[in-house]
Amino acid sequence: MKALSPFFLVISLFLIKQTASFAQAPLASSTVLEPKGFREVAQLRPRSTKEIKSSTWSIGGETLDRDYTDYQSYKPYLGPLGAKRIRLQGGWSKCEKVKAEGRPSQYDFAWLDAVIPDAYSRGVAPWVELSYGNPIYPGGGEAKLGGRIPTSEEGLAAWDNWVRAMVNRYKNQVTEWEIWNEPDLNKLNTGEEVAVFYIRTAKLVKSIQPNAKLIALGVAGVPATAFMRPFLDHLKKENALDLIDILTYHGYAPNPDTSYPKIEEMRQLVWSYNPKITFMQGENGAPSTASAVTIGALRQWDWTELSQAKWDLRRMLADHGRGIATNLFTISDIHYAAGDHMTGVNTKGLLKTNPDKTIERPKMAYKAAQHVFSTFDDQLELLSQSKPTVSQATVSAFQYRHRKNSGSLVTLWSAEARPAETYDPKPTDVTIQGKFNQPVFVDLVSGKVFEIPKNQWKKSGNTYTFTAIPVPDYPVLIADQSVLSLVK
Structure with a gap:
């Protein structure tokens, strides 16, 4: 085998470094929402463009x-x-x-x-x-x-x-x-x-x-x-x-x-x-x-x-x-x-x-x-006629359903003002008609995925009630874990 030239080695090391780094943005730990009592169980896995059909x-x-x-x-x-x-x-x-x-x-x-x-x-x-x-x-x-x-x-x-x-x-x-x-x-x-x-x-x-x-x-x-x-x-x-x-x-x-x-x-x-x-x-x-x-x-x-x-x-x-x-x-x-x-x-x-x-x-x-x-992506269907019920008037909420497994996903955020550097999340009760086999809470800035404590949600038929969910001034998710791409 031929020895690699110094130029090729430099280029190779540069490409390896770029590949490892460009998908990750720096994130100060002090900015990440860490909901009290919620156990972190996974991280959202970014999918490349070619992995996404449409x-x-x-x-x-x-x-x-x-x-x-x-x-x-x-x-x-x-x-x-x-x-x-x-x-x-x-x-x-x-x-x-x-x-x-x-x-x-x-x-x-x-x-x-x-x-x-x-x-x-x-x-x-x-x-x-x-x-x-x-x-x-x-x-x-x-x-x-x-x-x-x-x-x-x-x-x-x-x-x-x-x-x-x-x-x-x-x-x-x-x-x-x-x-x-x-x-x-x-x-x-x-x-x-x-x-x-x-x-x-x-x-x-x-x-x-x-x-x-x-x-x-x-x-x-x-x-x-x-x-x-x-x-x-x-x-x-x-x-x-x-x-x-x-x-x-x-x-x-x-x-x-x-x-x-x-x-x-x-x-x-x-x-x-x-x-x-x-x-x-x-x-x-x-x-x-x-x-x-x-x-x-x-x-x-x-x-x-x-x-x-x-x-x-x-x-x-x-x-x-x-x-x-x-x-x-x-x-x-x-x-x-x-x-x-x-x-x-x-x-x-x-x-x-x-x-x-x-x-x-x-x-x-x-x-x-x-x-x-x-x-x-195209695997999620917006349910424009199925709005979640929220206990805070200033919280925006939209509901989705996974086309293949019917798992539910809801977006939530406090919408009353321009996004701030610091914000105290609003404890919000959320009622959803859908399907959650394993509900999780997702922070879309950090990509952290948390298990929602058993004492903060209940099911009655196909109605799910989540209590005291911390809603910041940017979107977070309540989702069935099956609809997400995760690294555990």
């Missing part, structure tokens, strides 16, 4: 089009995370840097060729946003968040050429195309004007890839009625409402549980035009640092890695409990450059970055997201 979860992979994150640095973390989809931005201006004058357009797709096929090979399906503008063309729009859409005849023709090239190149790996991002941030982008632009682009995509799903529009505001109504009115006028398969919205709130009345208002507005449109939360997450450090949404408040993990869990499972698919924003901290909508580091990433955008380590939120993605 789910509604997506992870954000945004801003590669402007080089604000580094895909090559964060890609090893995608498979172990467990999200089945990733949101990417196409980046017209990064693909086409020289104006086409009297010749066919020339594109540099090398950067996307290093991303889209790789994500797909890891079992993480890319859904790609067609954006932003390209200022090399007069009236070609702006290549930044909150920028102007293409408006000139020349700019729109060049846009069409790029969209055509994108869809033809990646149609075997991309089945969902989102058209633009947060157009309502720029007041010059009217709802009617964006509708004209949307119809043009949607018809072009469909002409190349008839079975593609079309996603509109990643609106920043919720319910964004002043923008959405003229947008929908124009689509209705052009008999084009069927060009929207999925509507994505963002909208950030310091207490994520306060978001849903406005989301419901938006849903009712859109469904009054076309009740077949599916809703998806297209971008949401919390920062992990103090107000003075982060930029972007929710920067007015101080955050830590713990409160970020709590907030992300609440947004994900409040969406899921309402049957809304979720894109968790985002995989890696984002380093915005001067000249864009903002400048600085947006610390909403599940991965903490170094100044050069390489990955320093996973945060608590990475591990928390693993626990959700591994547990809430």
Whole structure:
């Protein structure tokens, strides 16, 4: 046998270290809920993306089009995370840097060729946003968040050429195309004007890839009625409402549980035009640092890695409990450059970055997201008509059933305020009609699984009553042990 070269040994040791470490986020013991009298019996086992057949979860992979994150640095973390989809931005201006004058357009797709096929090979399906503008063309729009859409005849023709090239190149790996991002941030982008632009682009995509799903529009505001109504009115006028398969919205709130009345208002507005449109939360997450450090949404408040993990869990499972698919924003901290909508580091990433955008380590939120993605897959059925009864008015609760073994699972959290660094759990009585052969209590931040003491639960027929269950300000579970993936 040949001796290994020093270079190969160094690389091998690095890969072994990375494999052992990237699935685990640091977790200070003082932050873990340790329910009094509950015996720890197991740990949730994160499942990789390829171990999960299907789910509604997506992870954000945004801003590669402007080089604000580094895909090559964060890609090893995608498979172990467990999200089945990733949101990417196409980046017209990064693909086409020289104006086409009297010749066919020339594109540099090398950067996307290093991303889209790789994500797909890891079992993480890319859904790609067609954006932003390209200022090399007069009236070609702006290549930044909150920028102007293409408006000139020349700019729109060049846009069409790029969209055509994108869809033809990646149609075997991309089945969902989102058209633009947060157009309502720029007041010059009217709802009617964006509708004209949307119809043009949607018809072009469909002409190349008839079975593609079309996603509109990643609106920043919720319910964004002043923008959405003229947008929908124009689509209705052009008999084009069927060009929207999925509507994505963002909208950030310091207490994520306060978001849903406005989301419901938006849903009712859109469904009054076309009740077949599916809703998806297209971008949401919390920062992990103090107000003075982060930029972007929710920067007015101080955050830590713990409160970020709590907030992300609440947004994900409040969406899921309402049957809304979720894109968790985002995989890696984002380093915005001067000249864009903002400048600085947006610390909403599940991965903490170094100044050069390489990955320093996973945060608590990475591990928390693993626990959700591994547990809430297509094997669990949401029972929207079977709400648990809880003794605390401020506790949110949703109920699920395992499709194969009928075991029950319930999510619980205190929803009255923004997630805090410290919080005294609320002792809560929970009554559930379901099936629990071996009920356990699960902390979704730490992944610890506890046996519920015999004197704190009882069964009467198919009704189970759990007493004095400690409910913190982030989701925990009461679950039949059979529905969980565990390491004992």
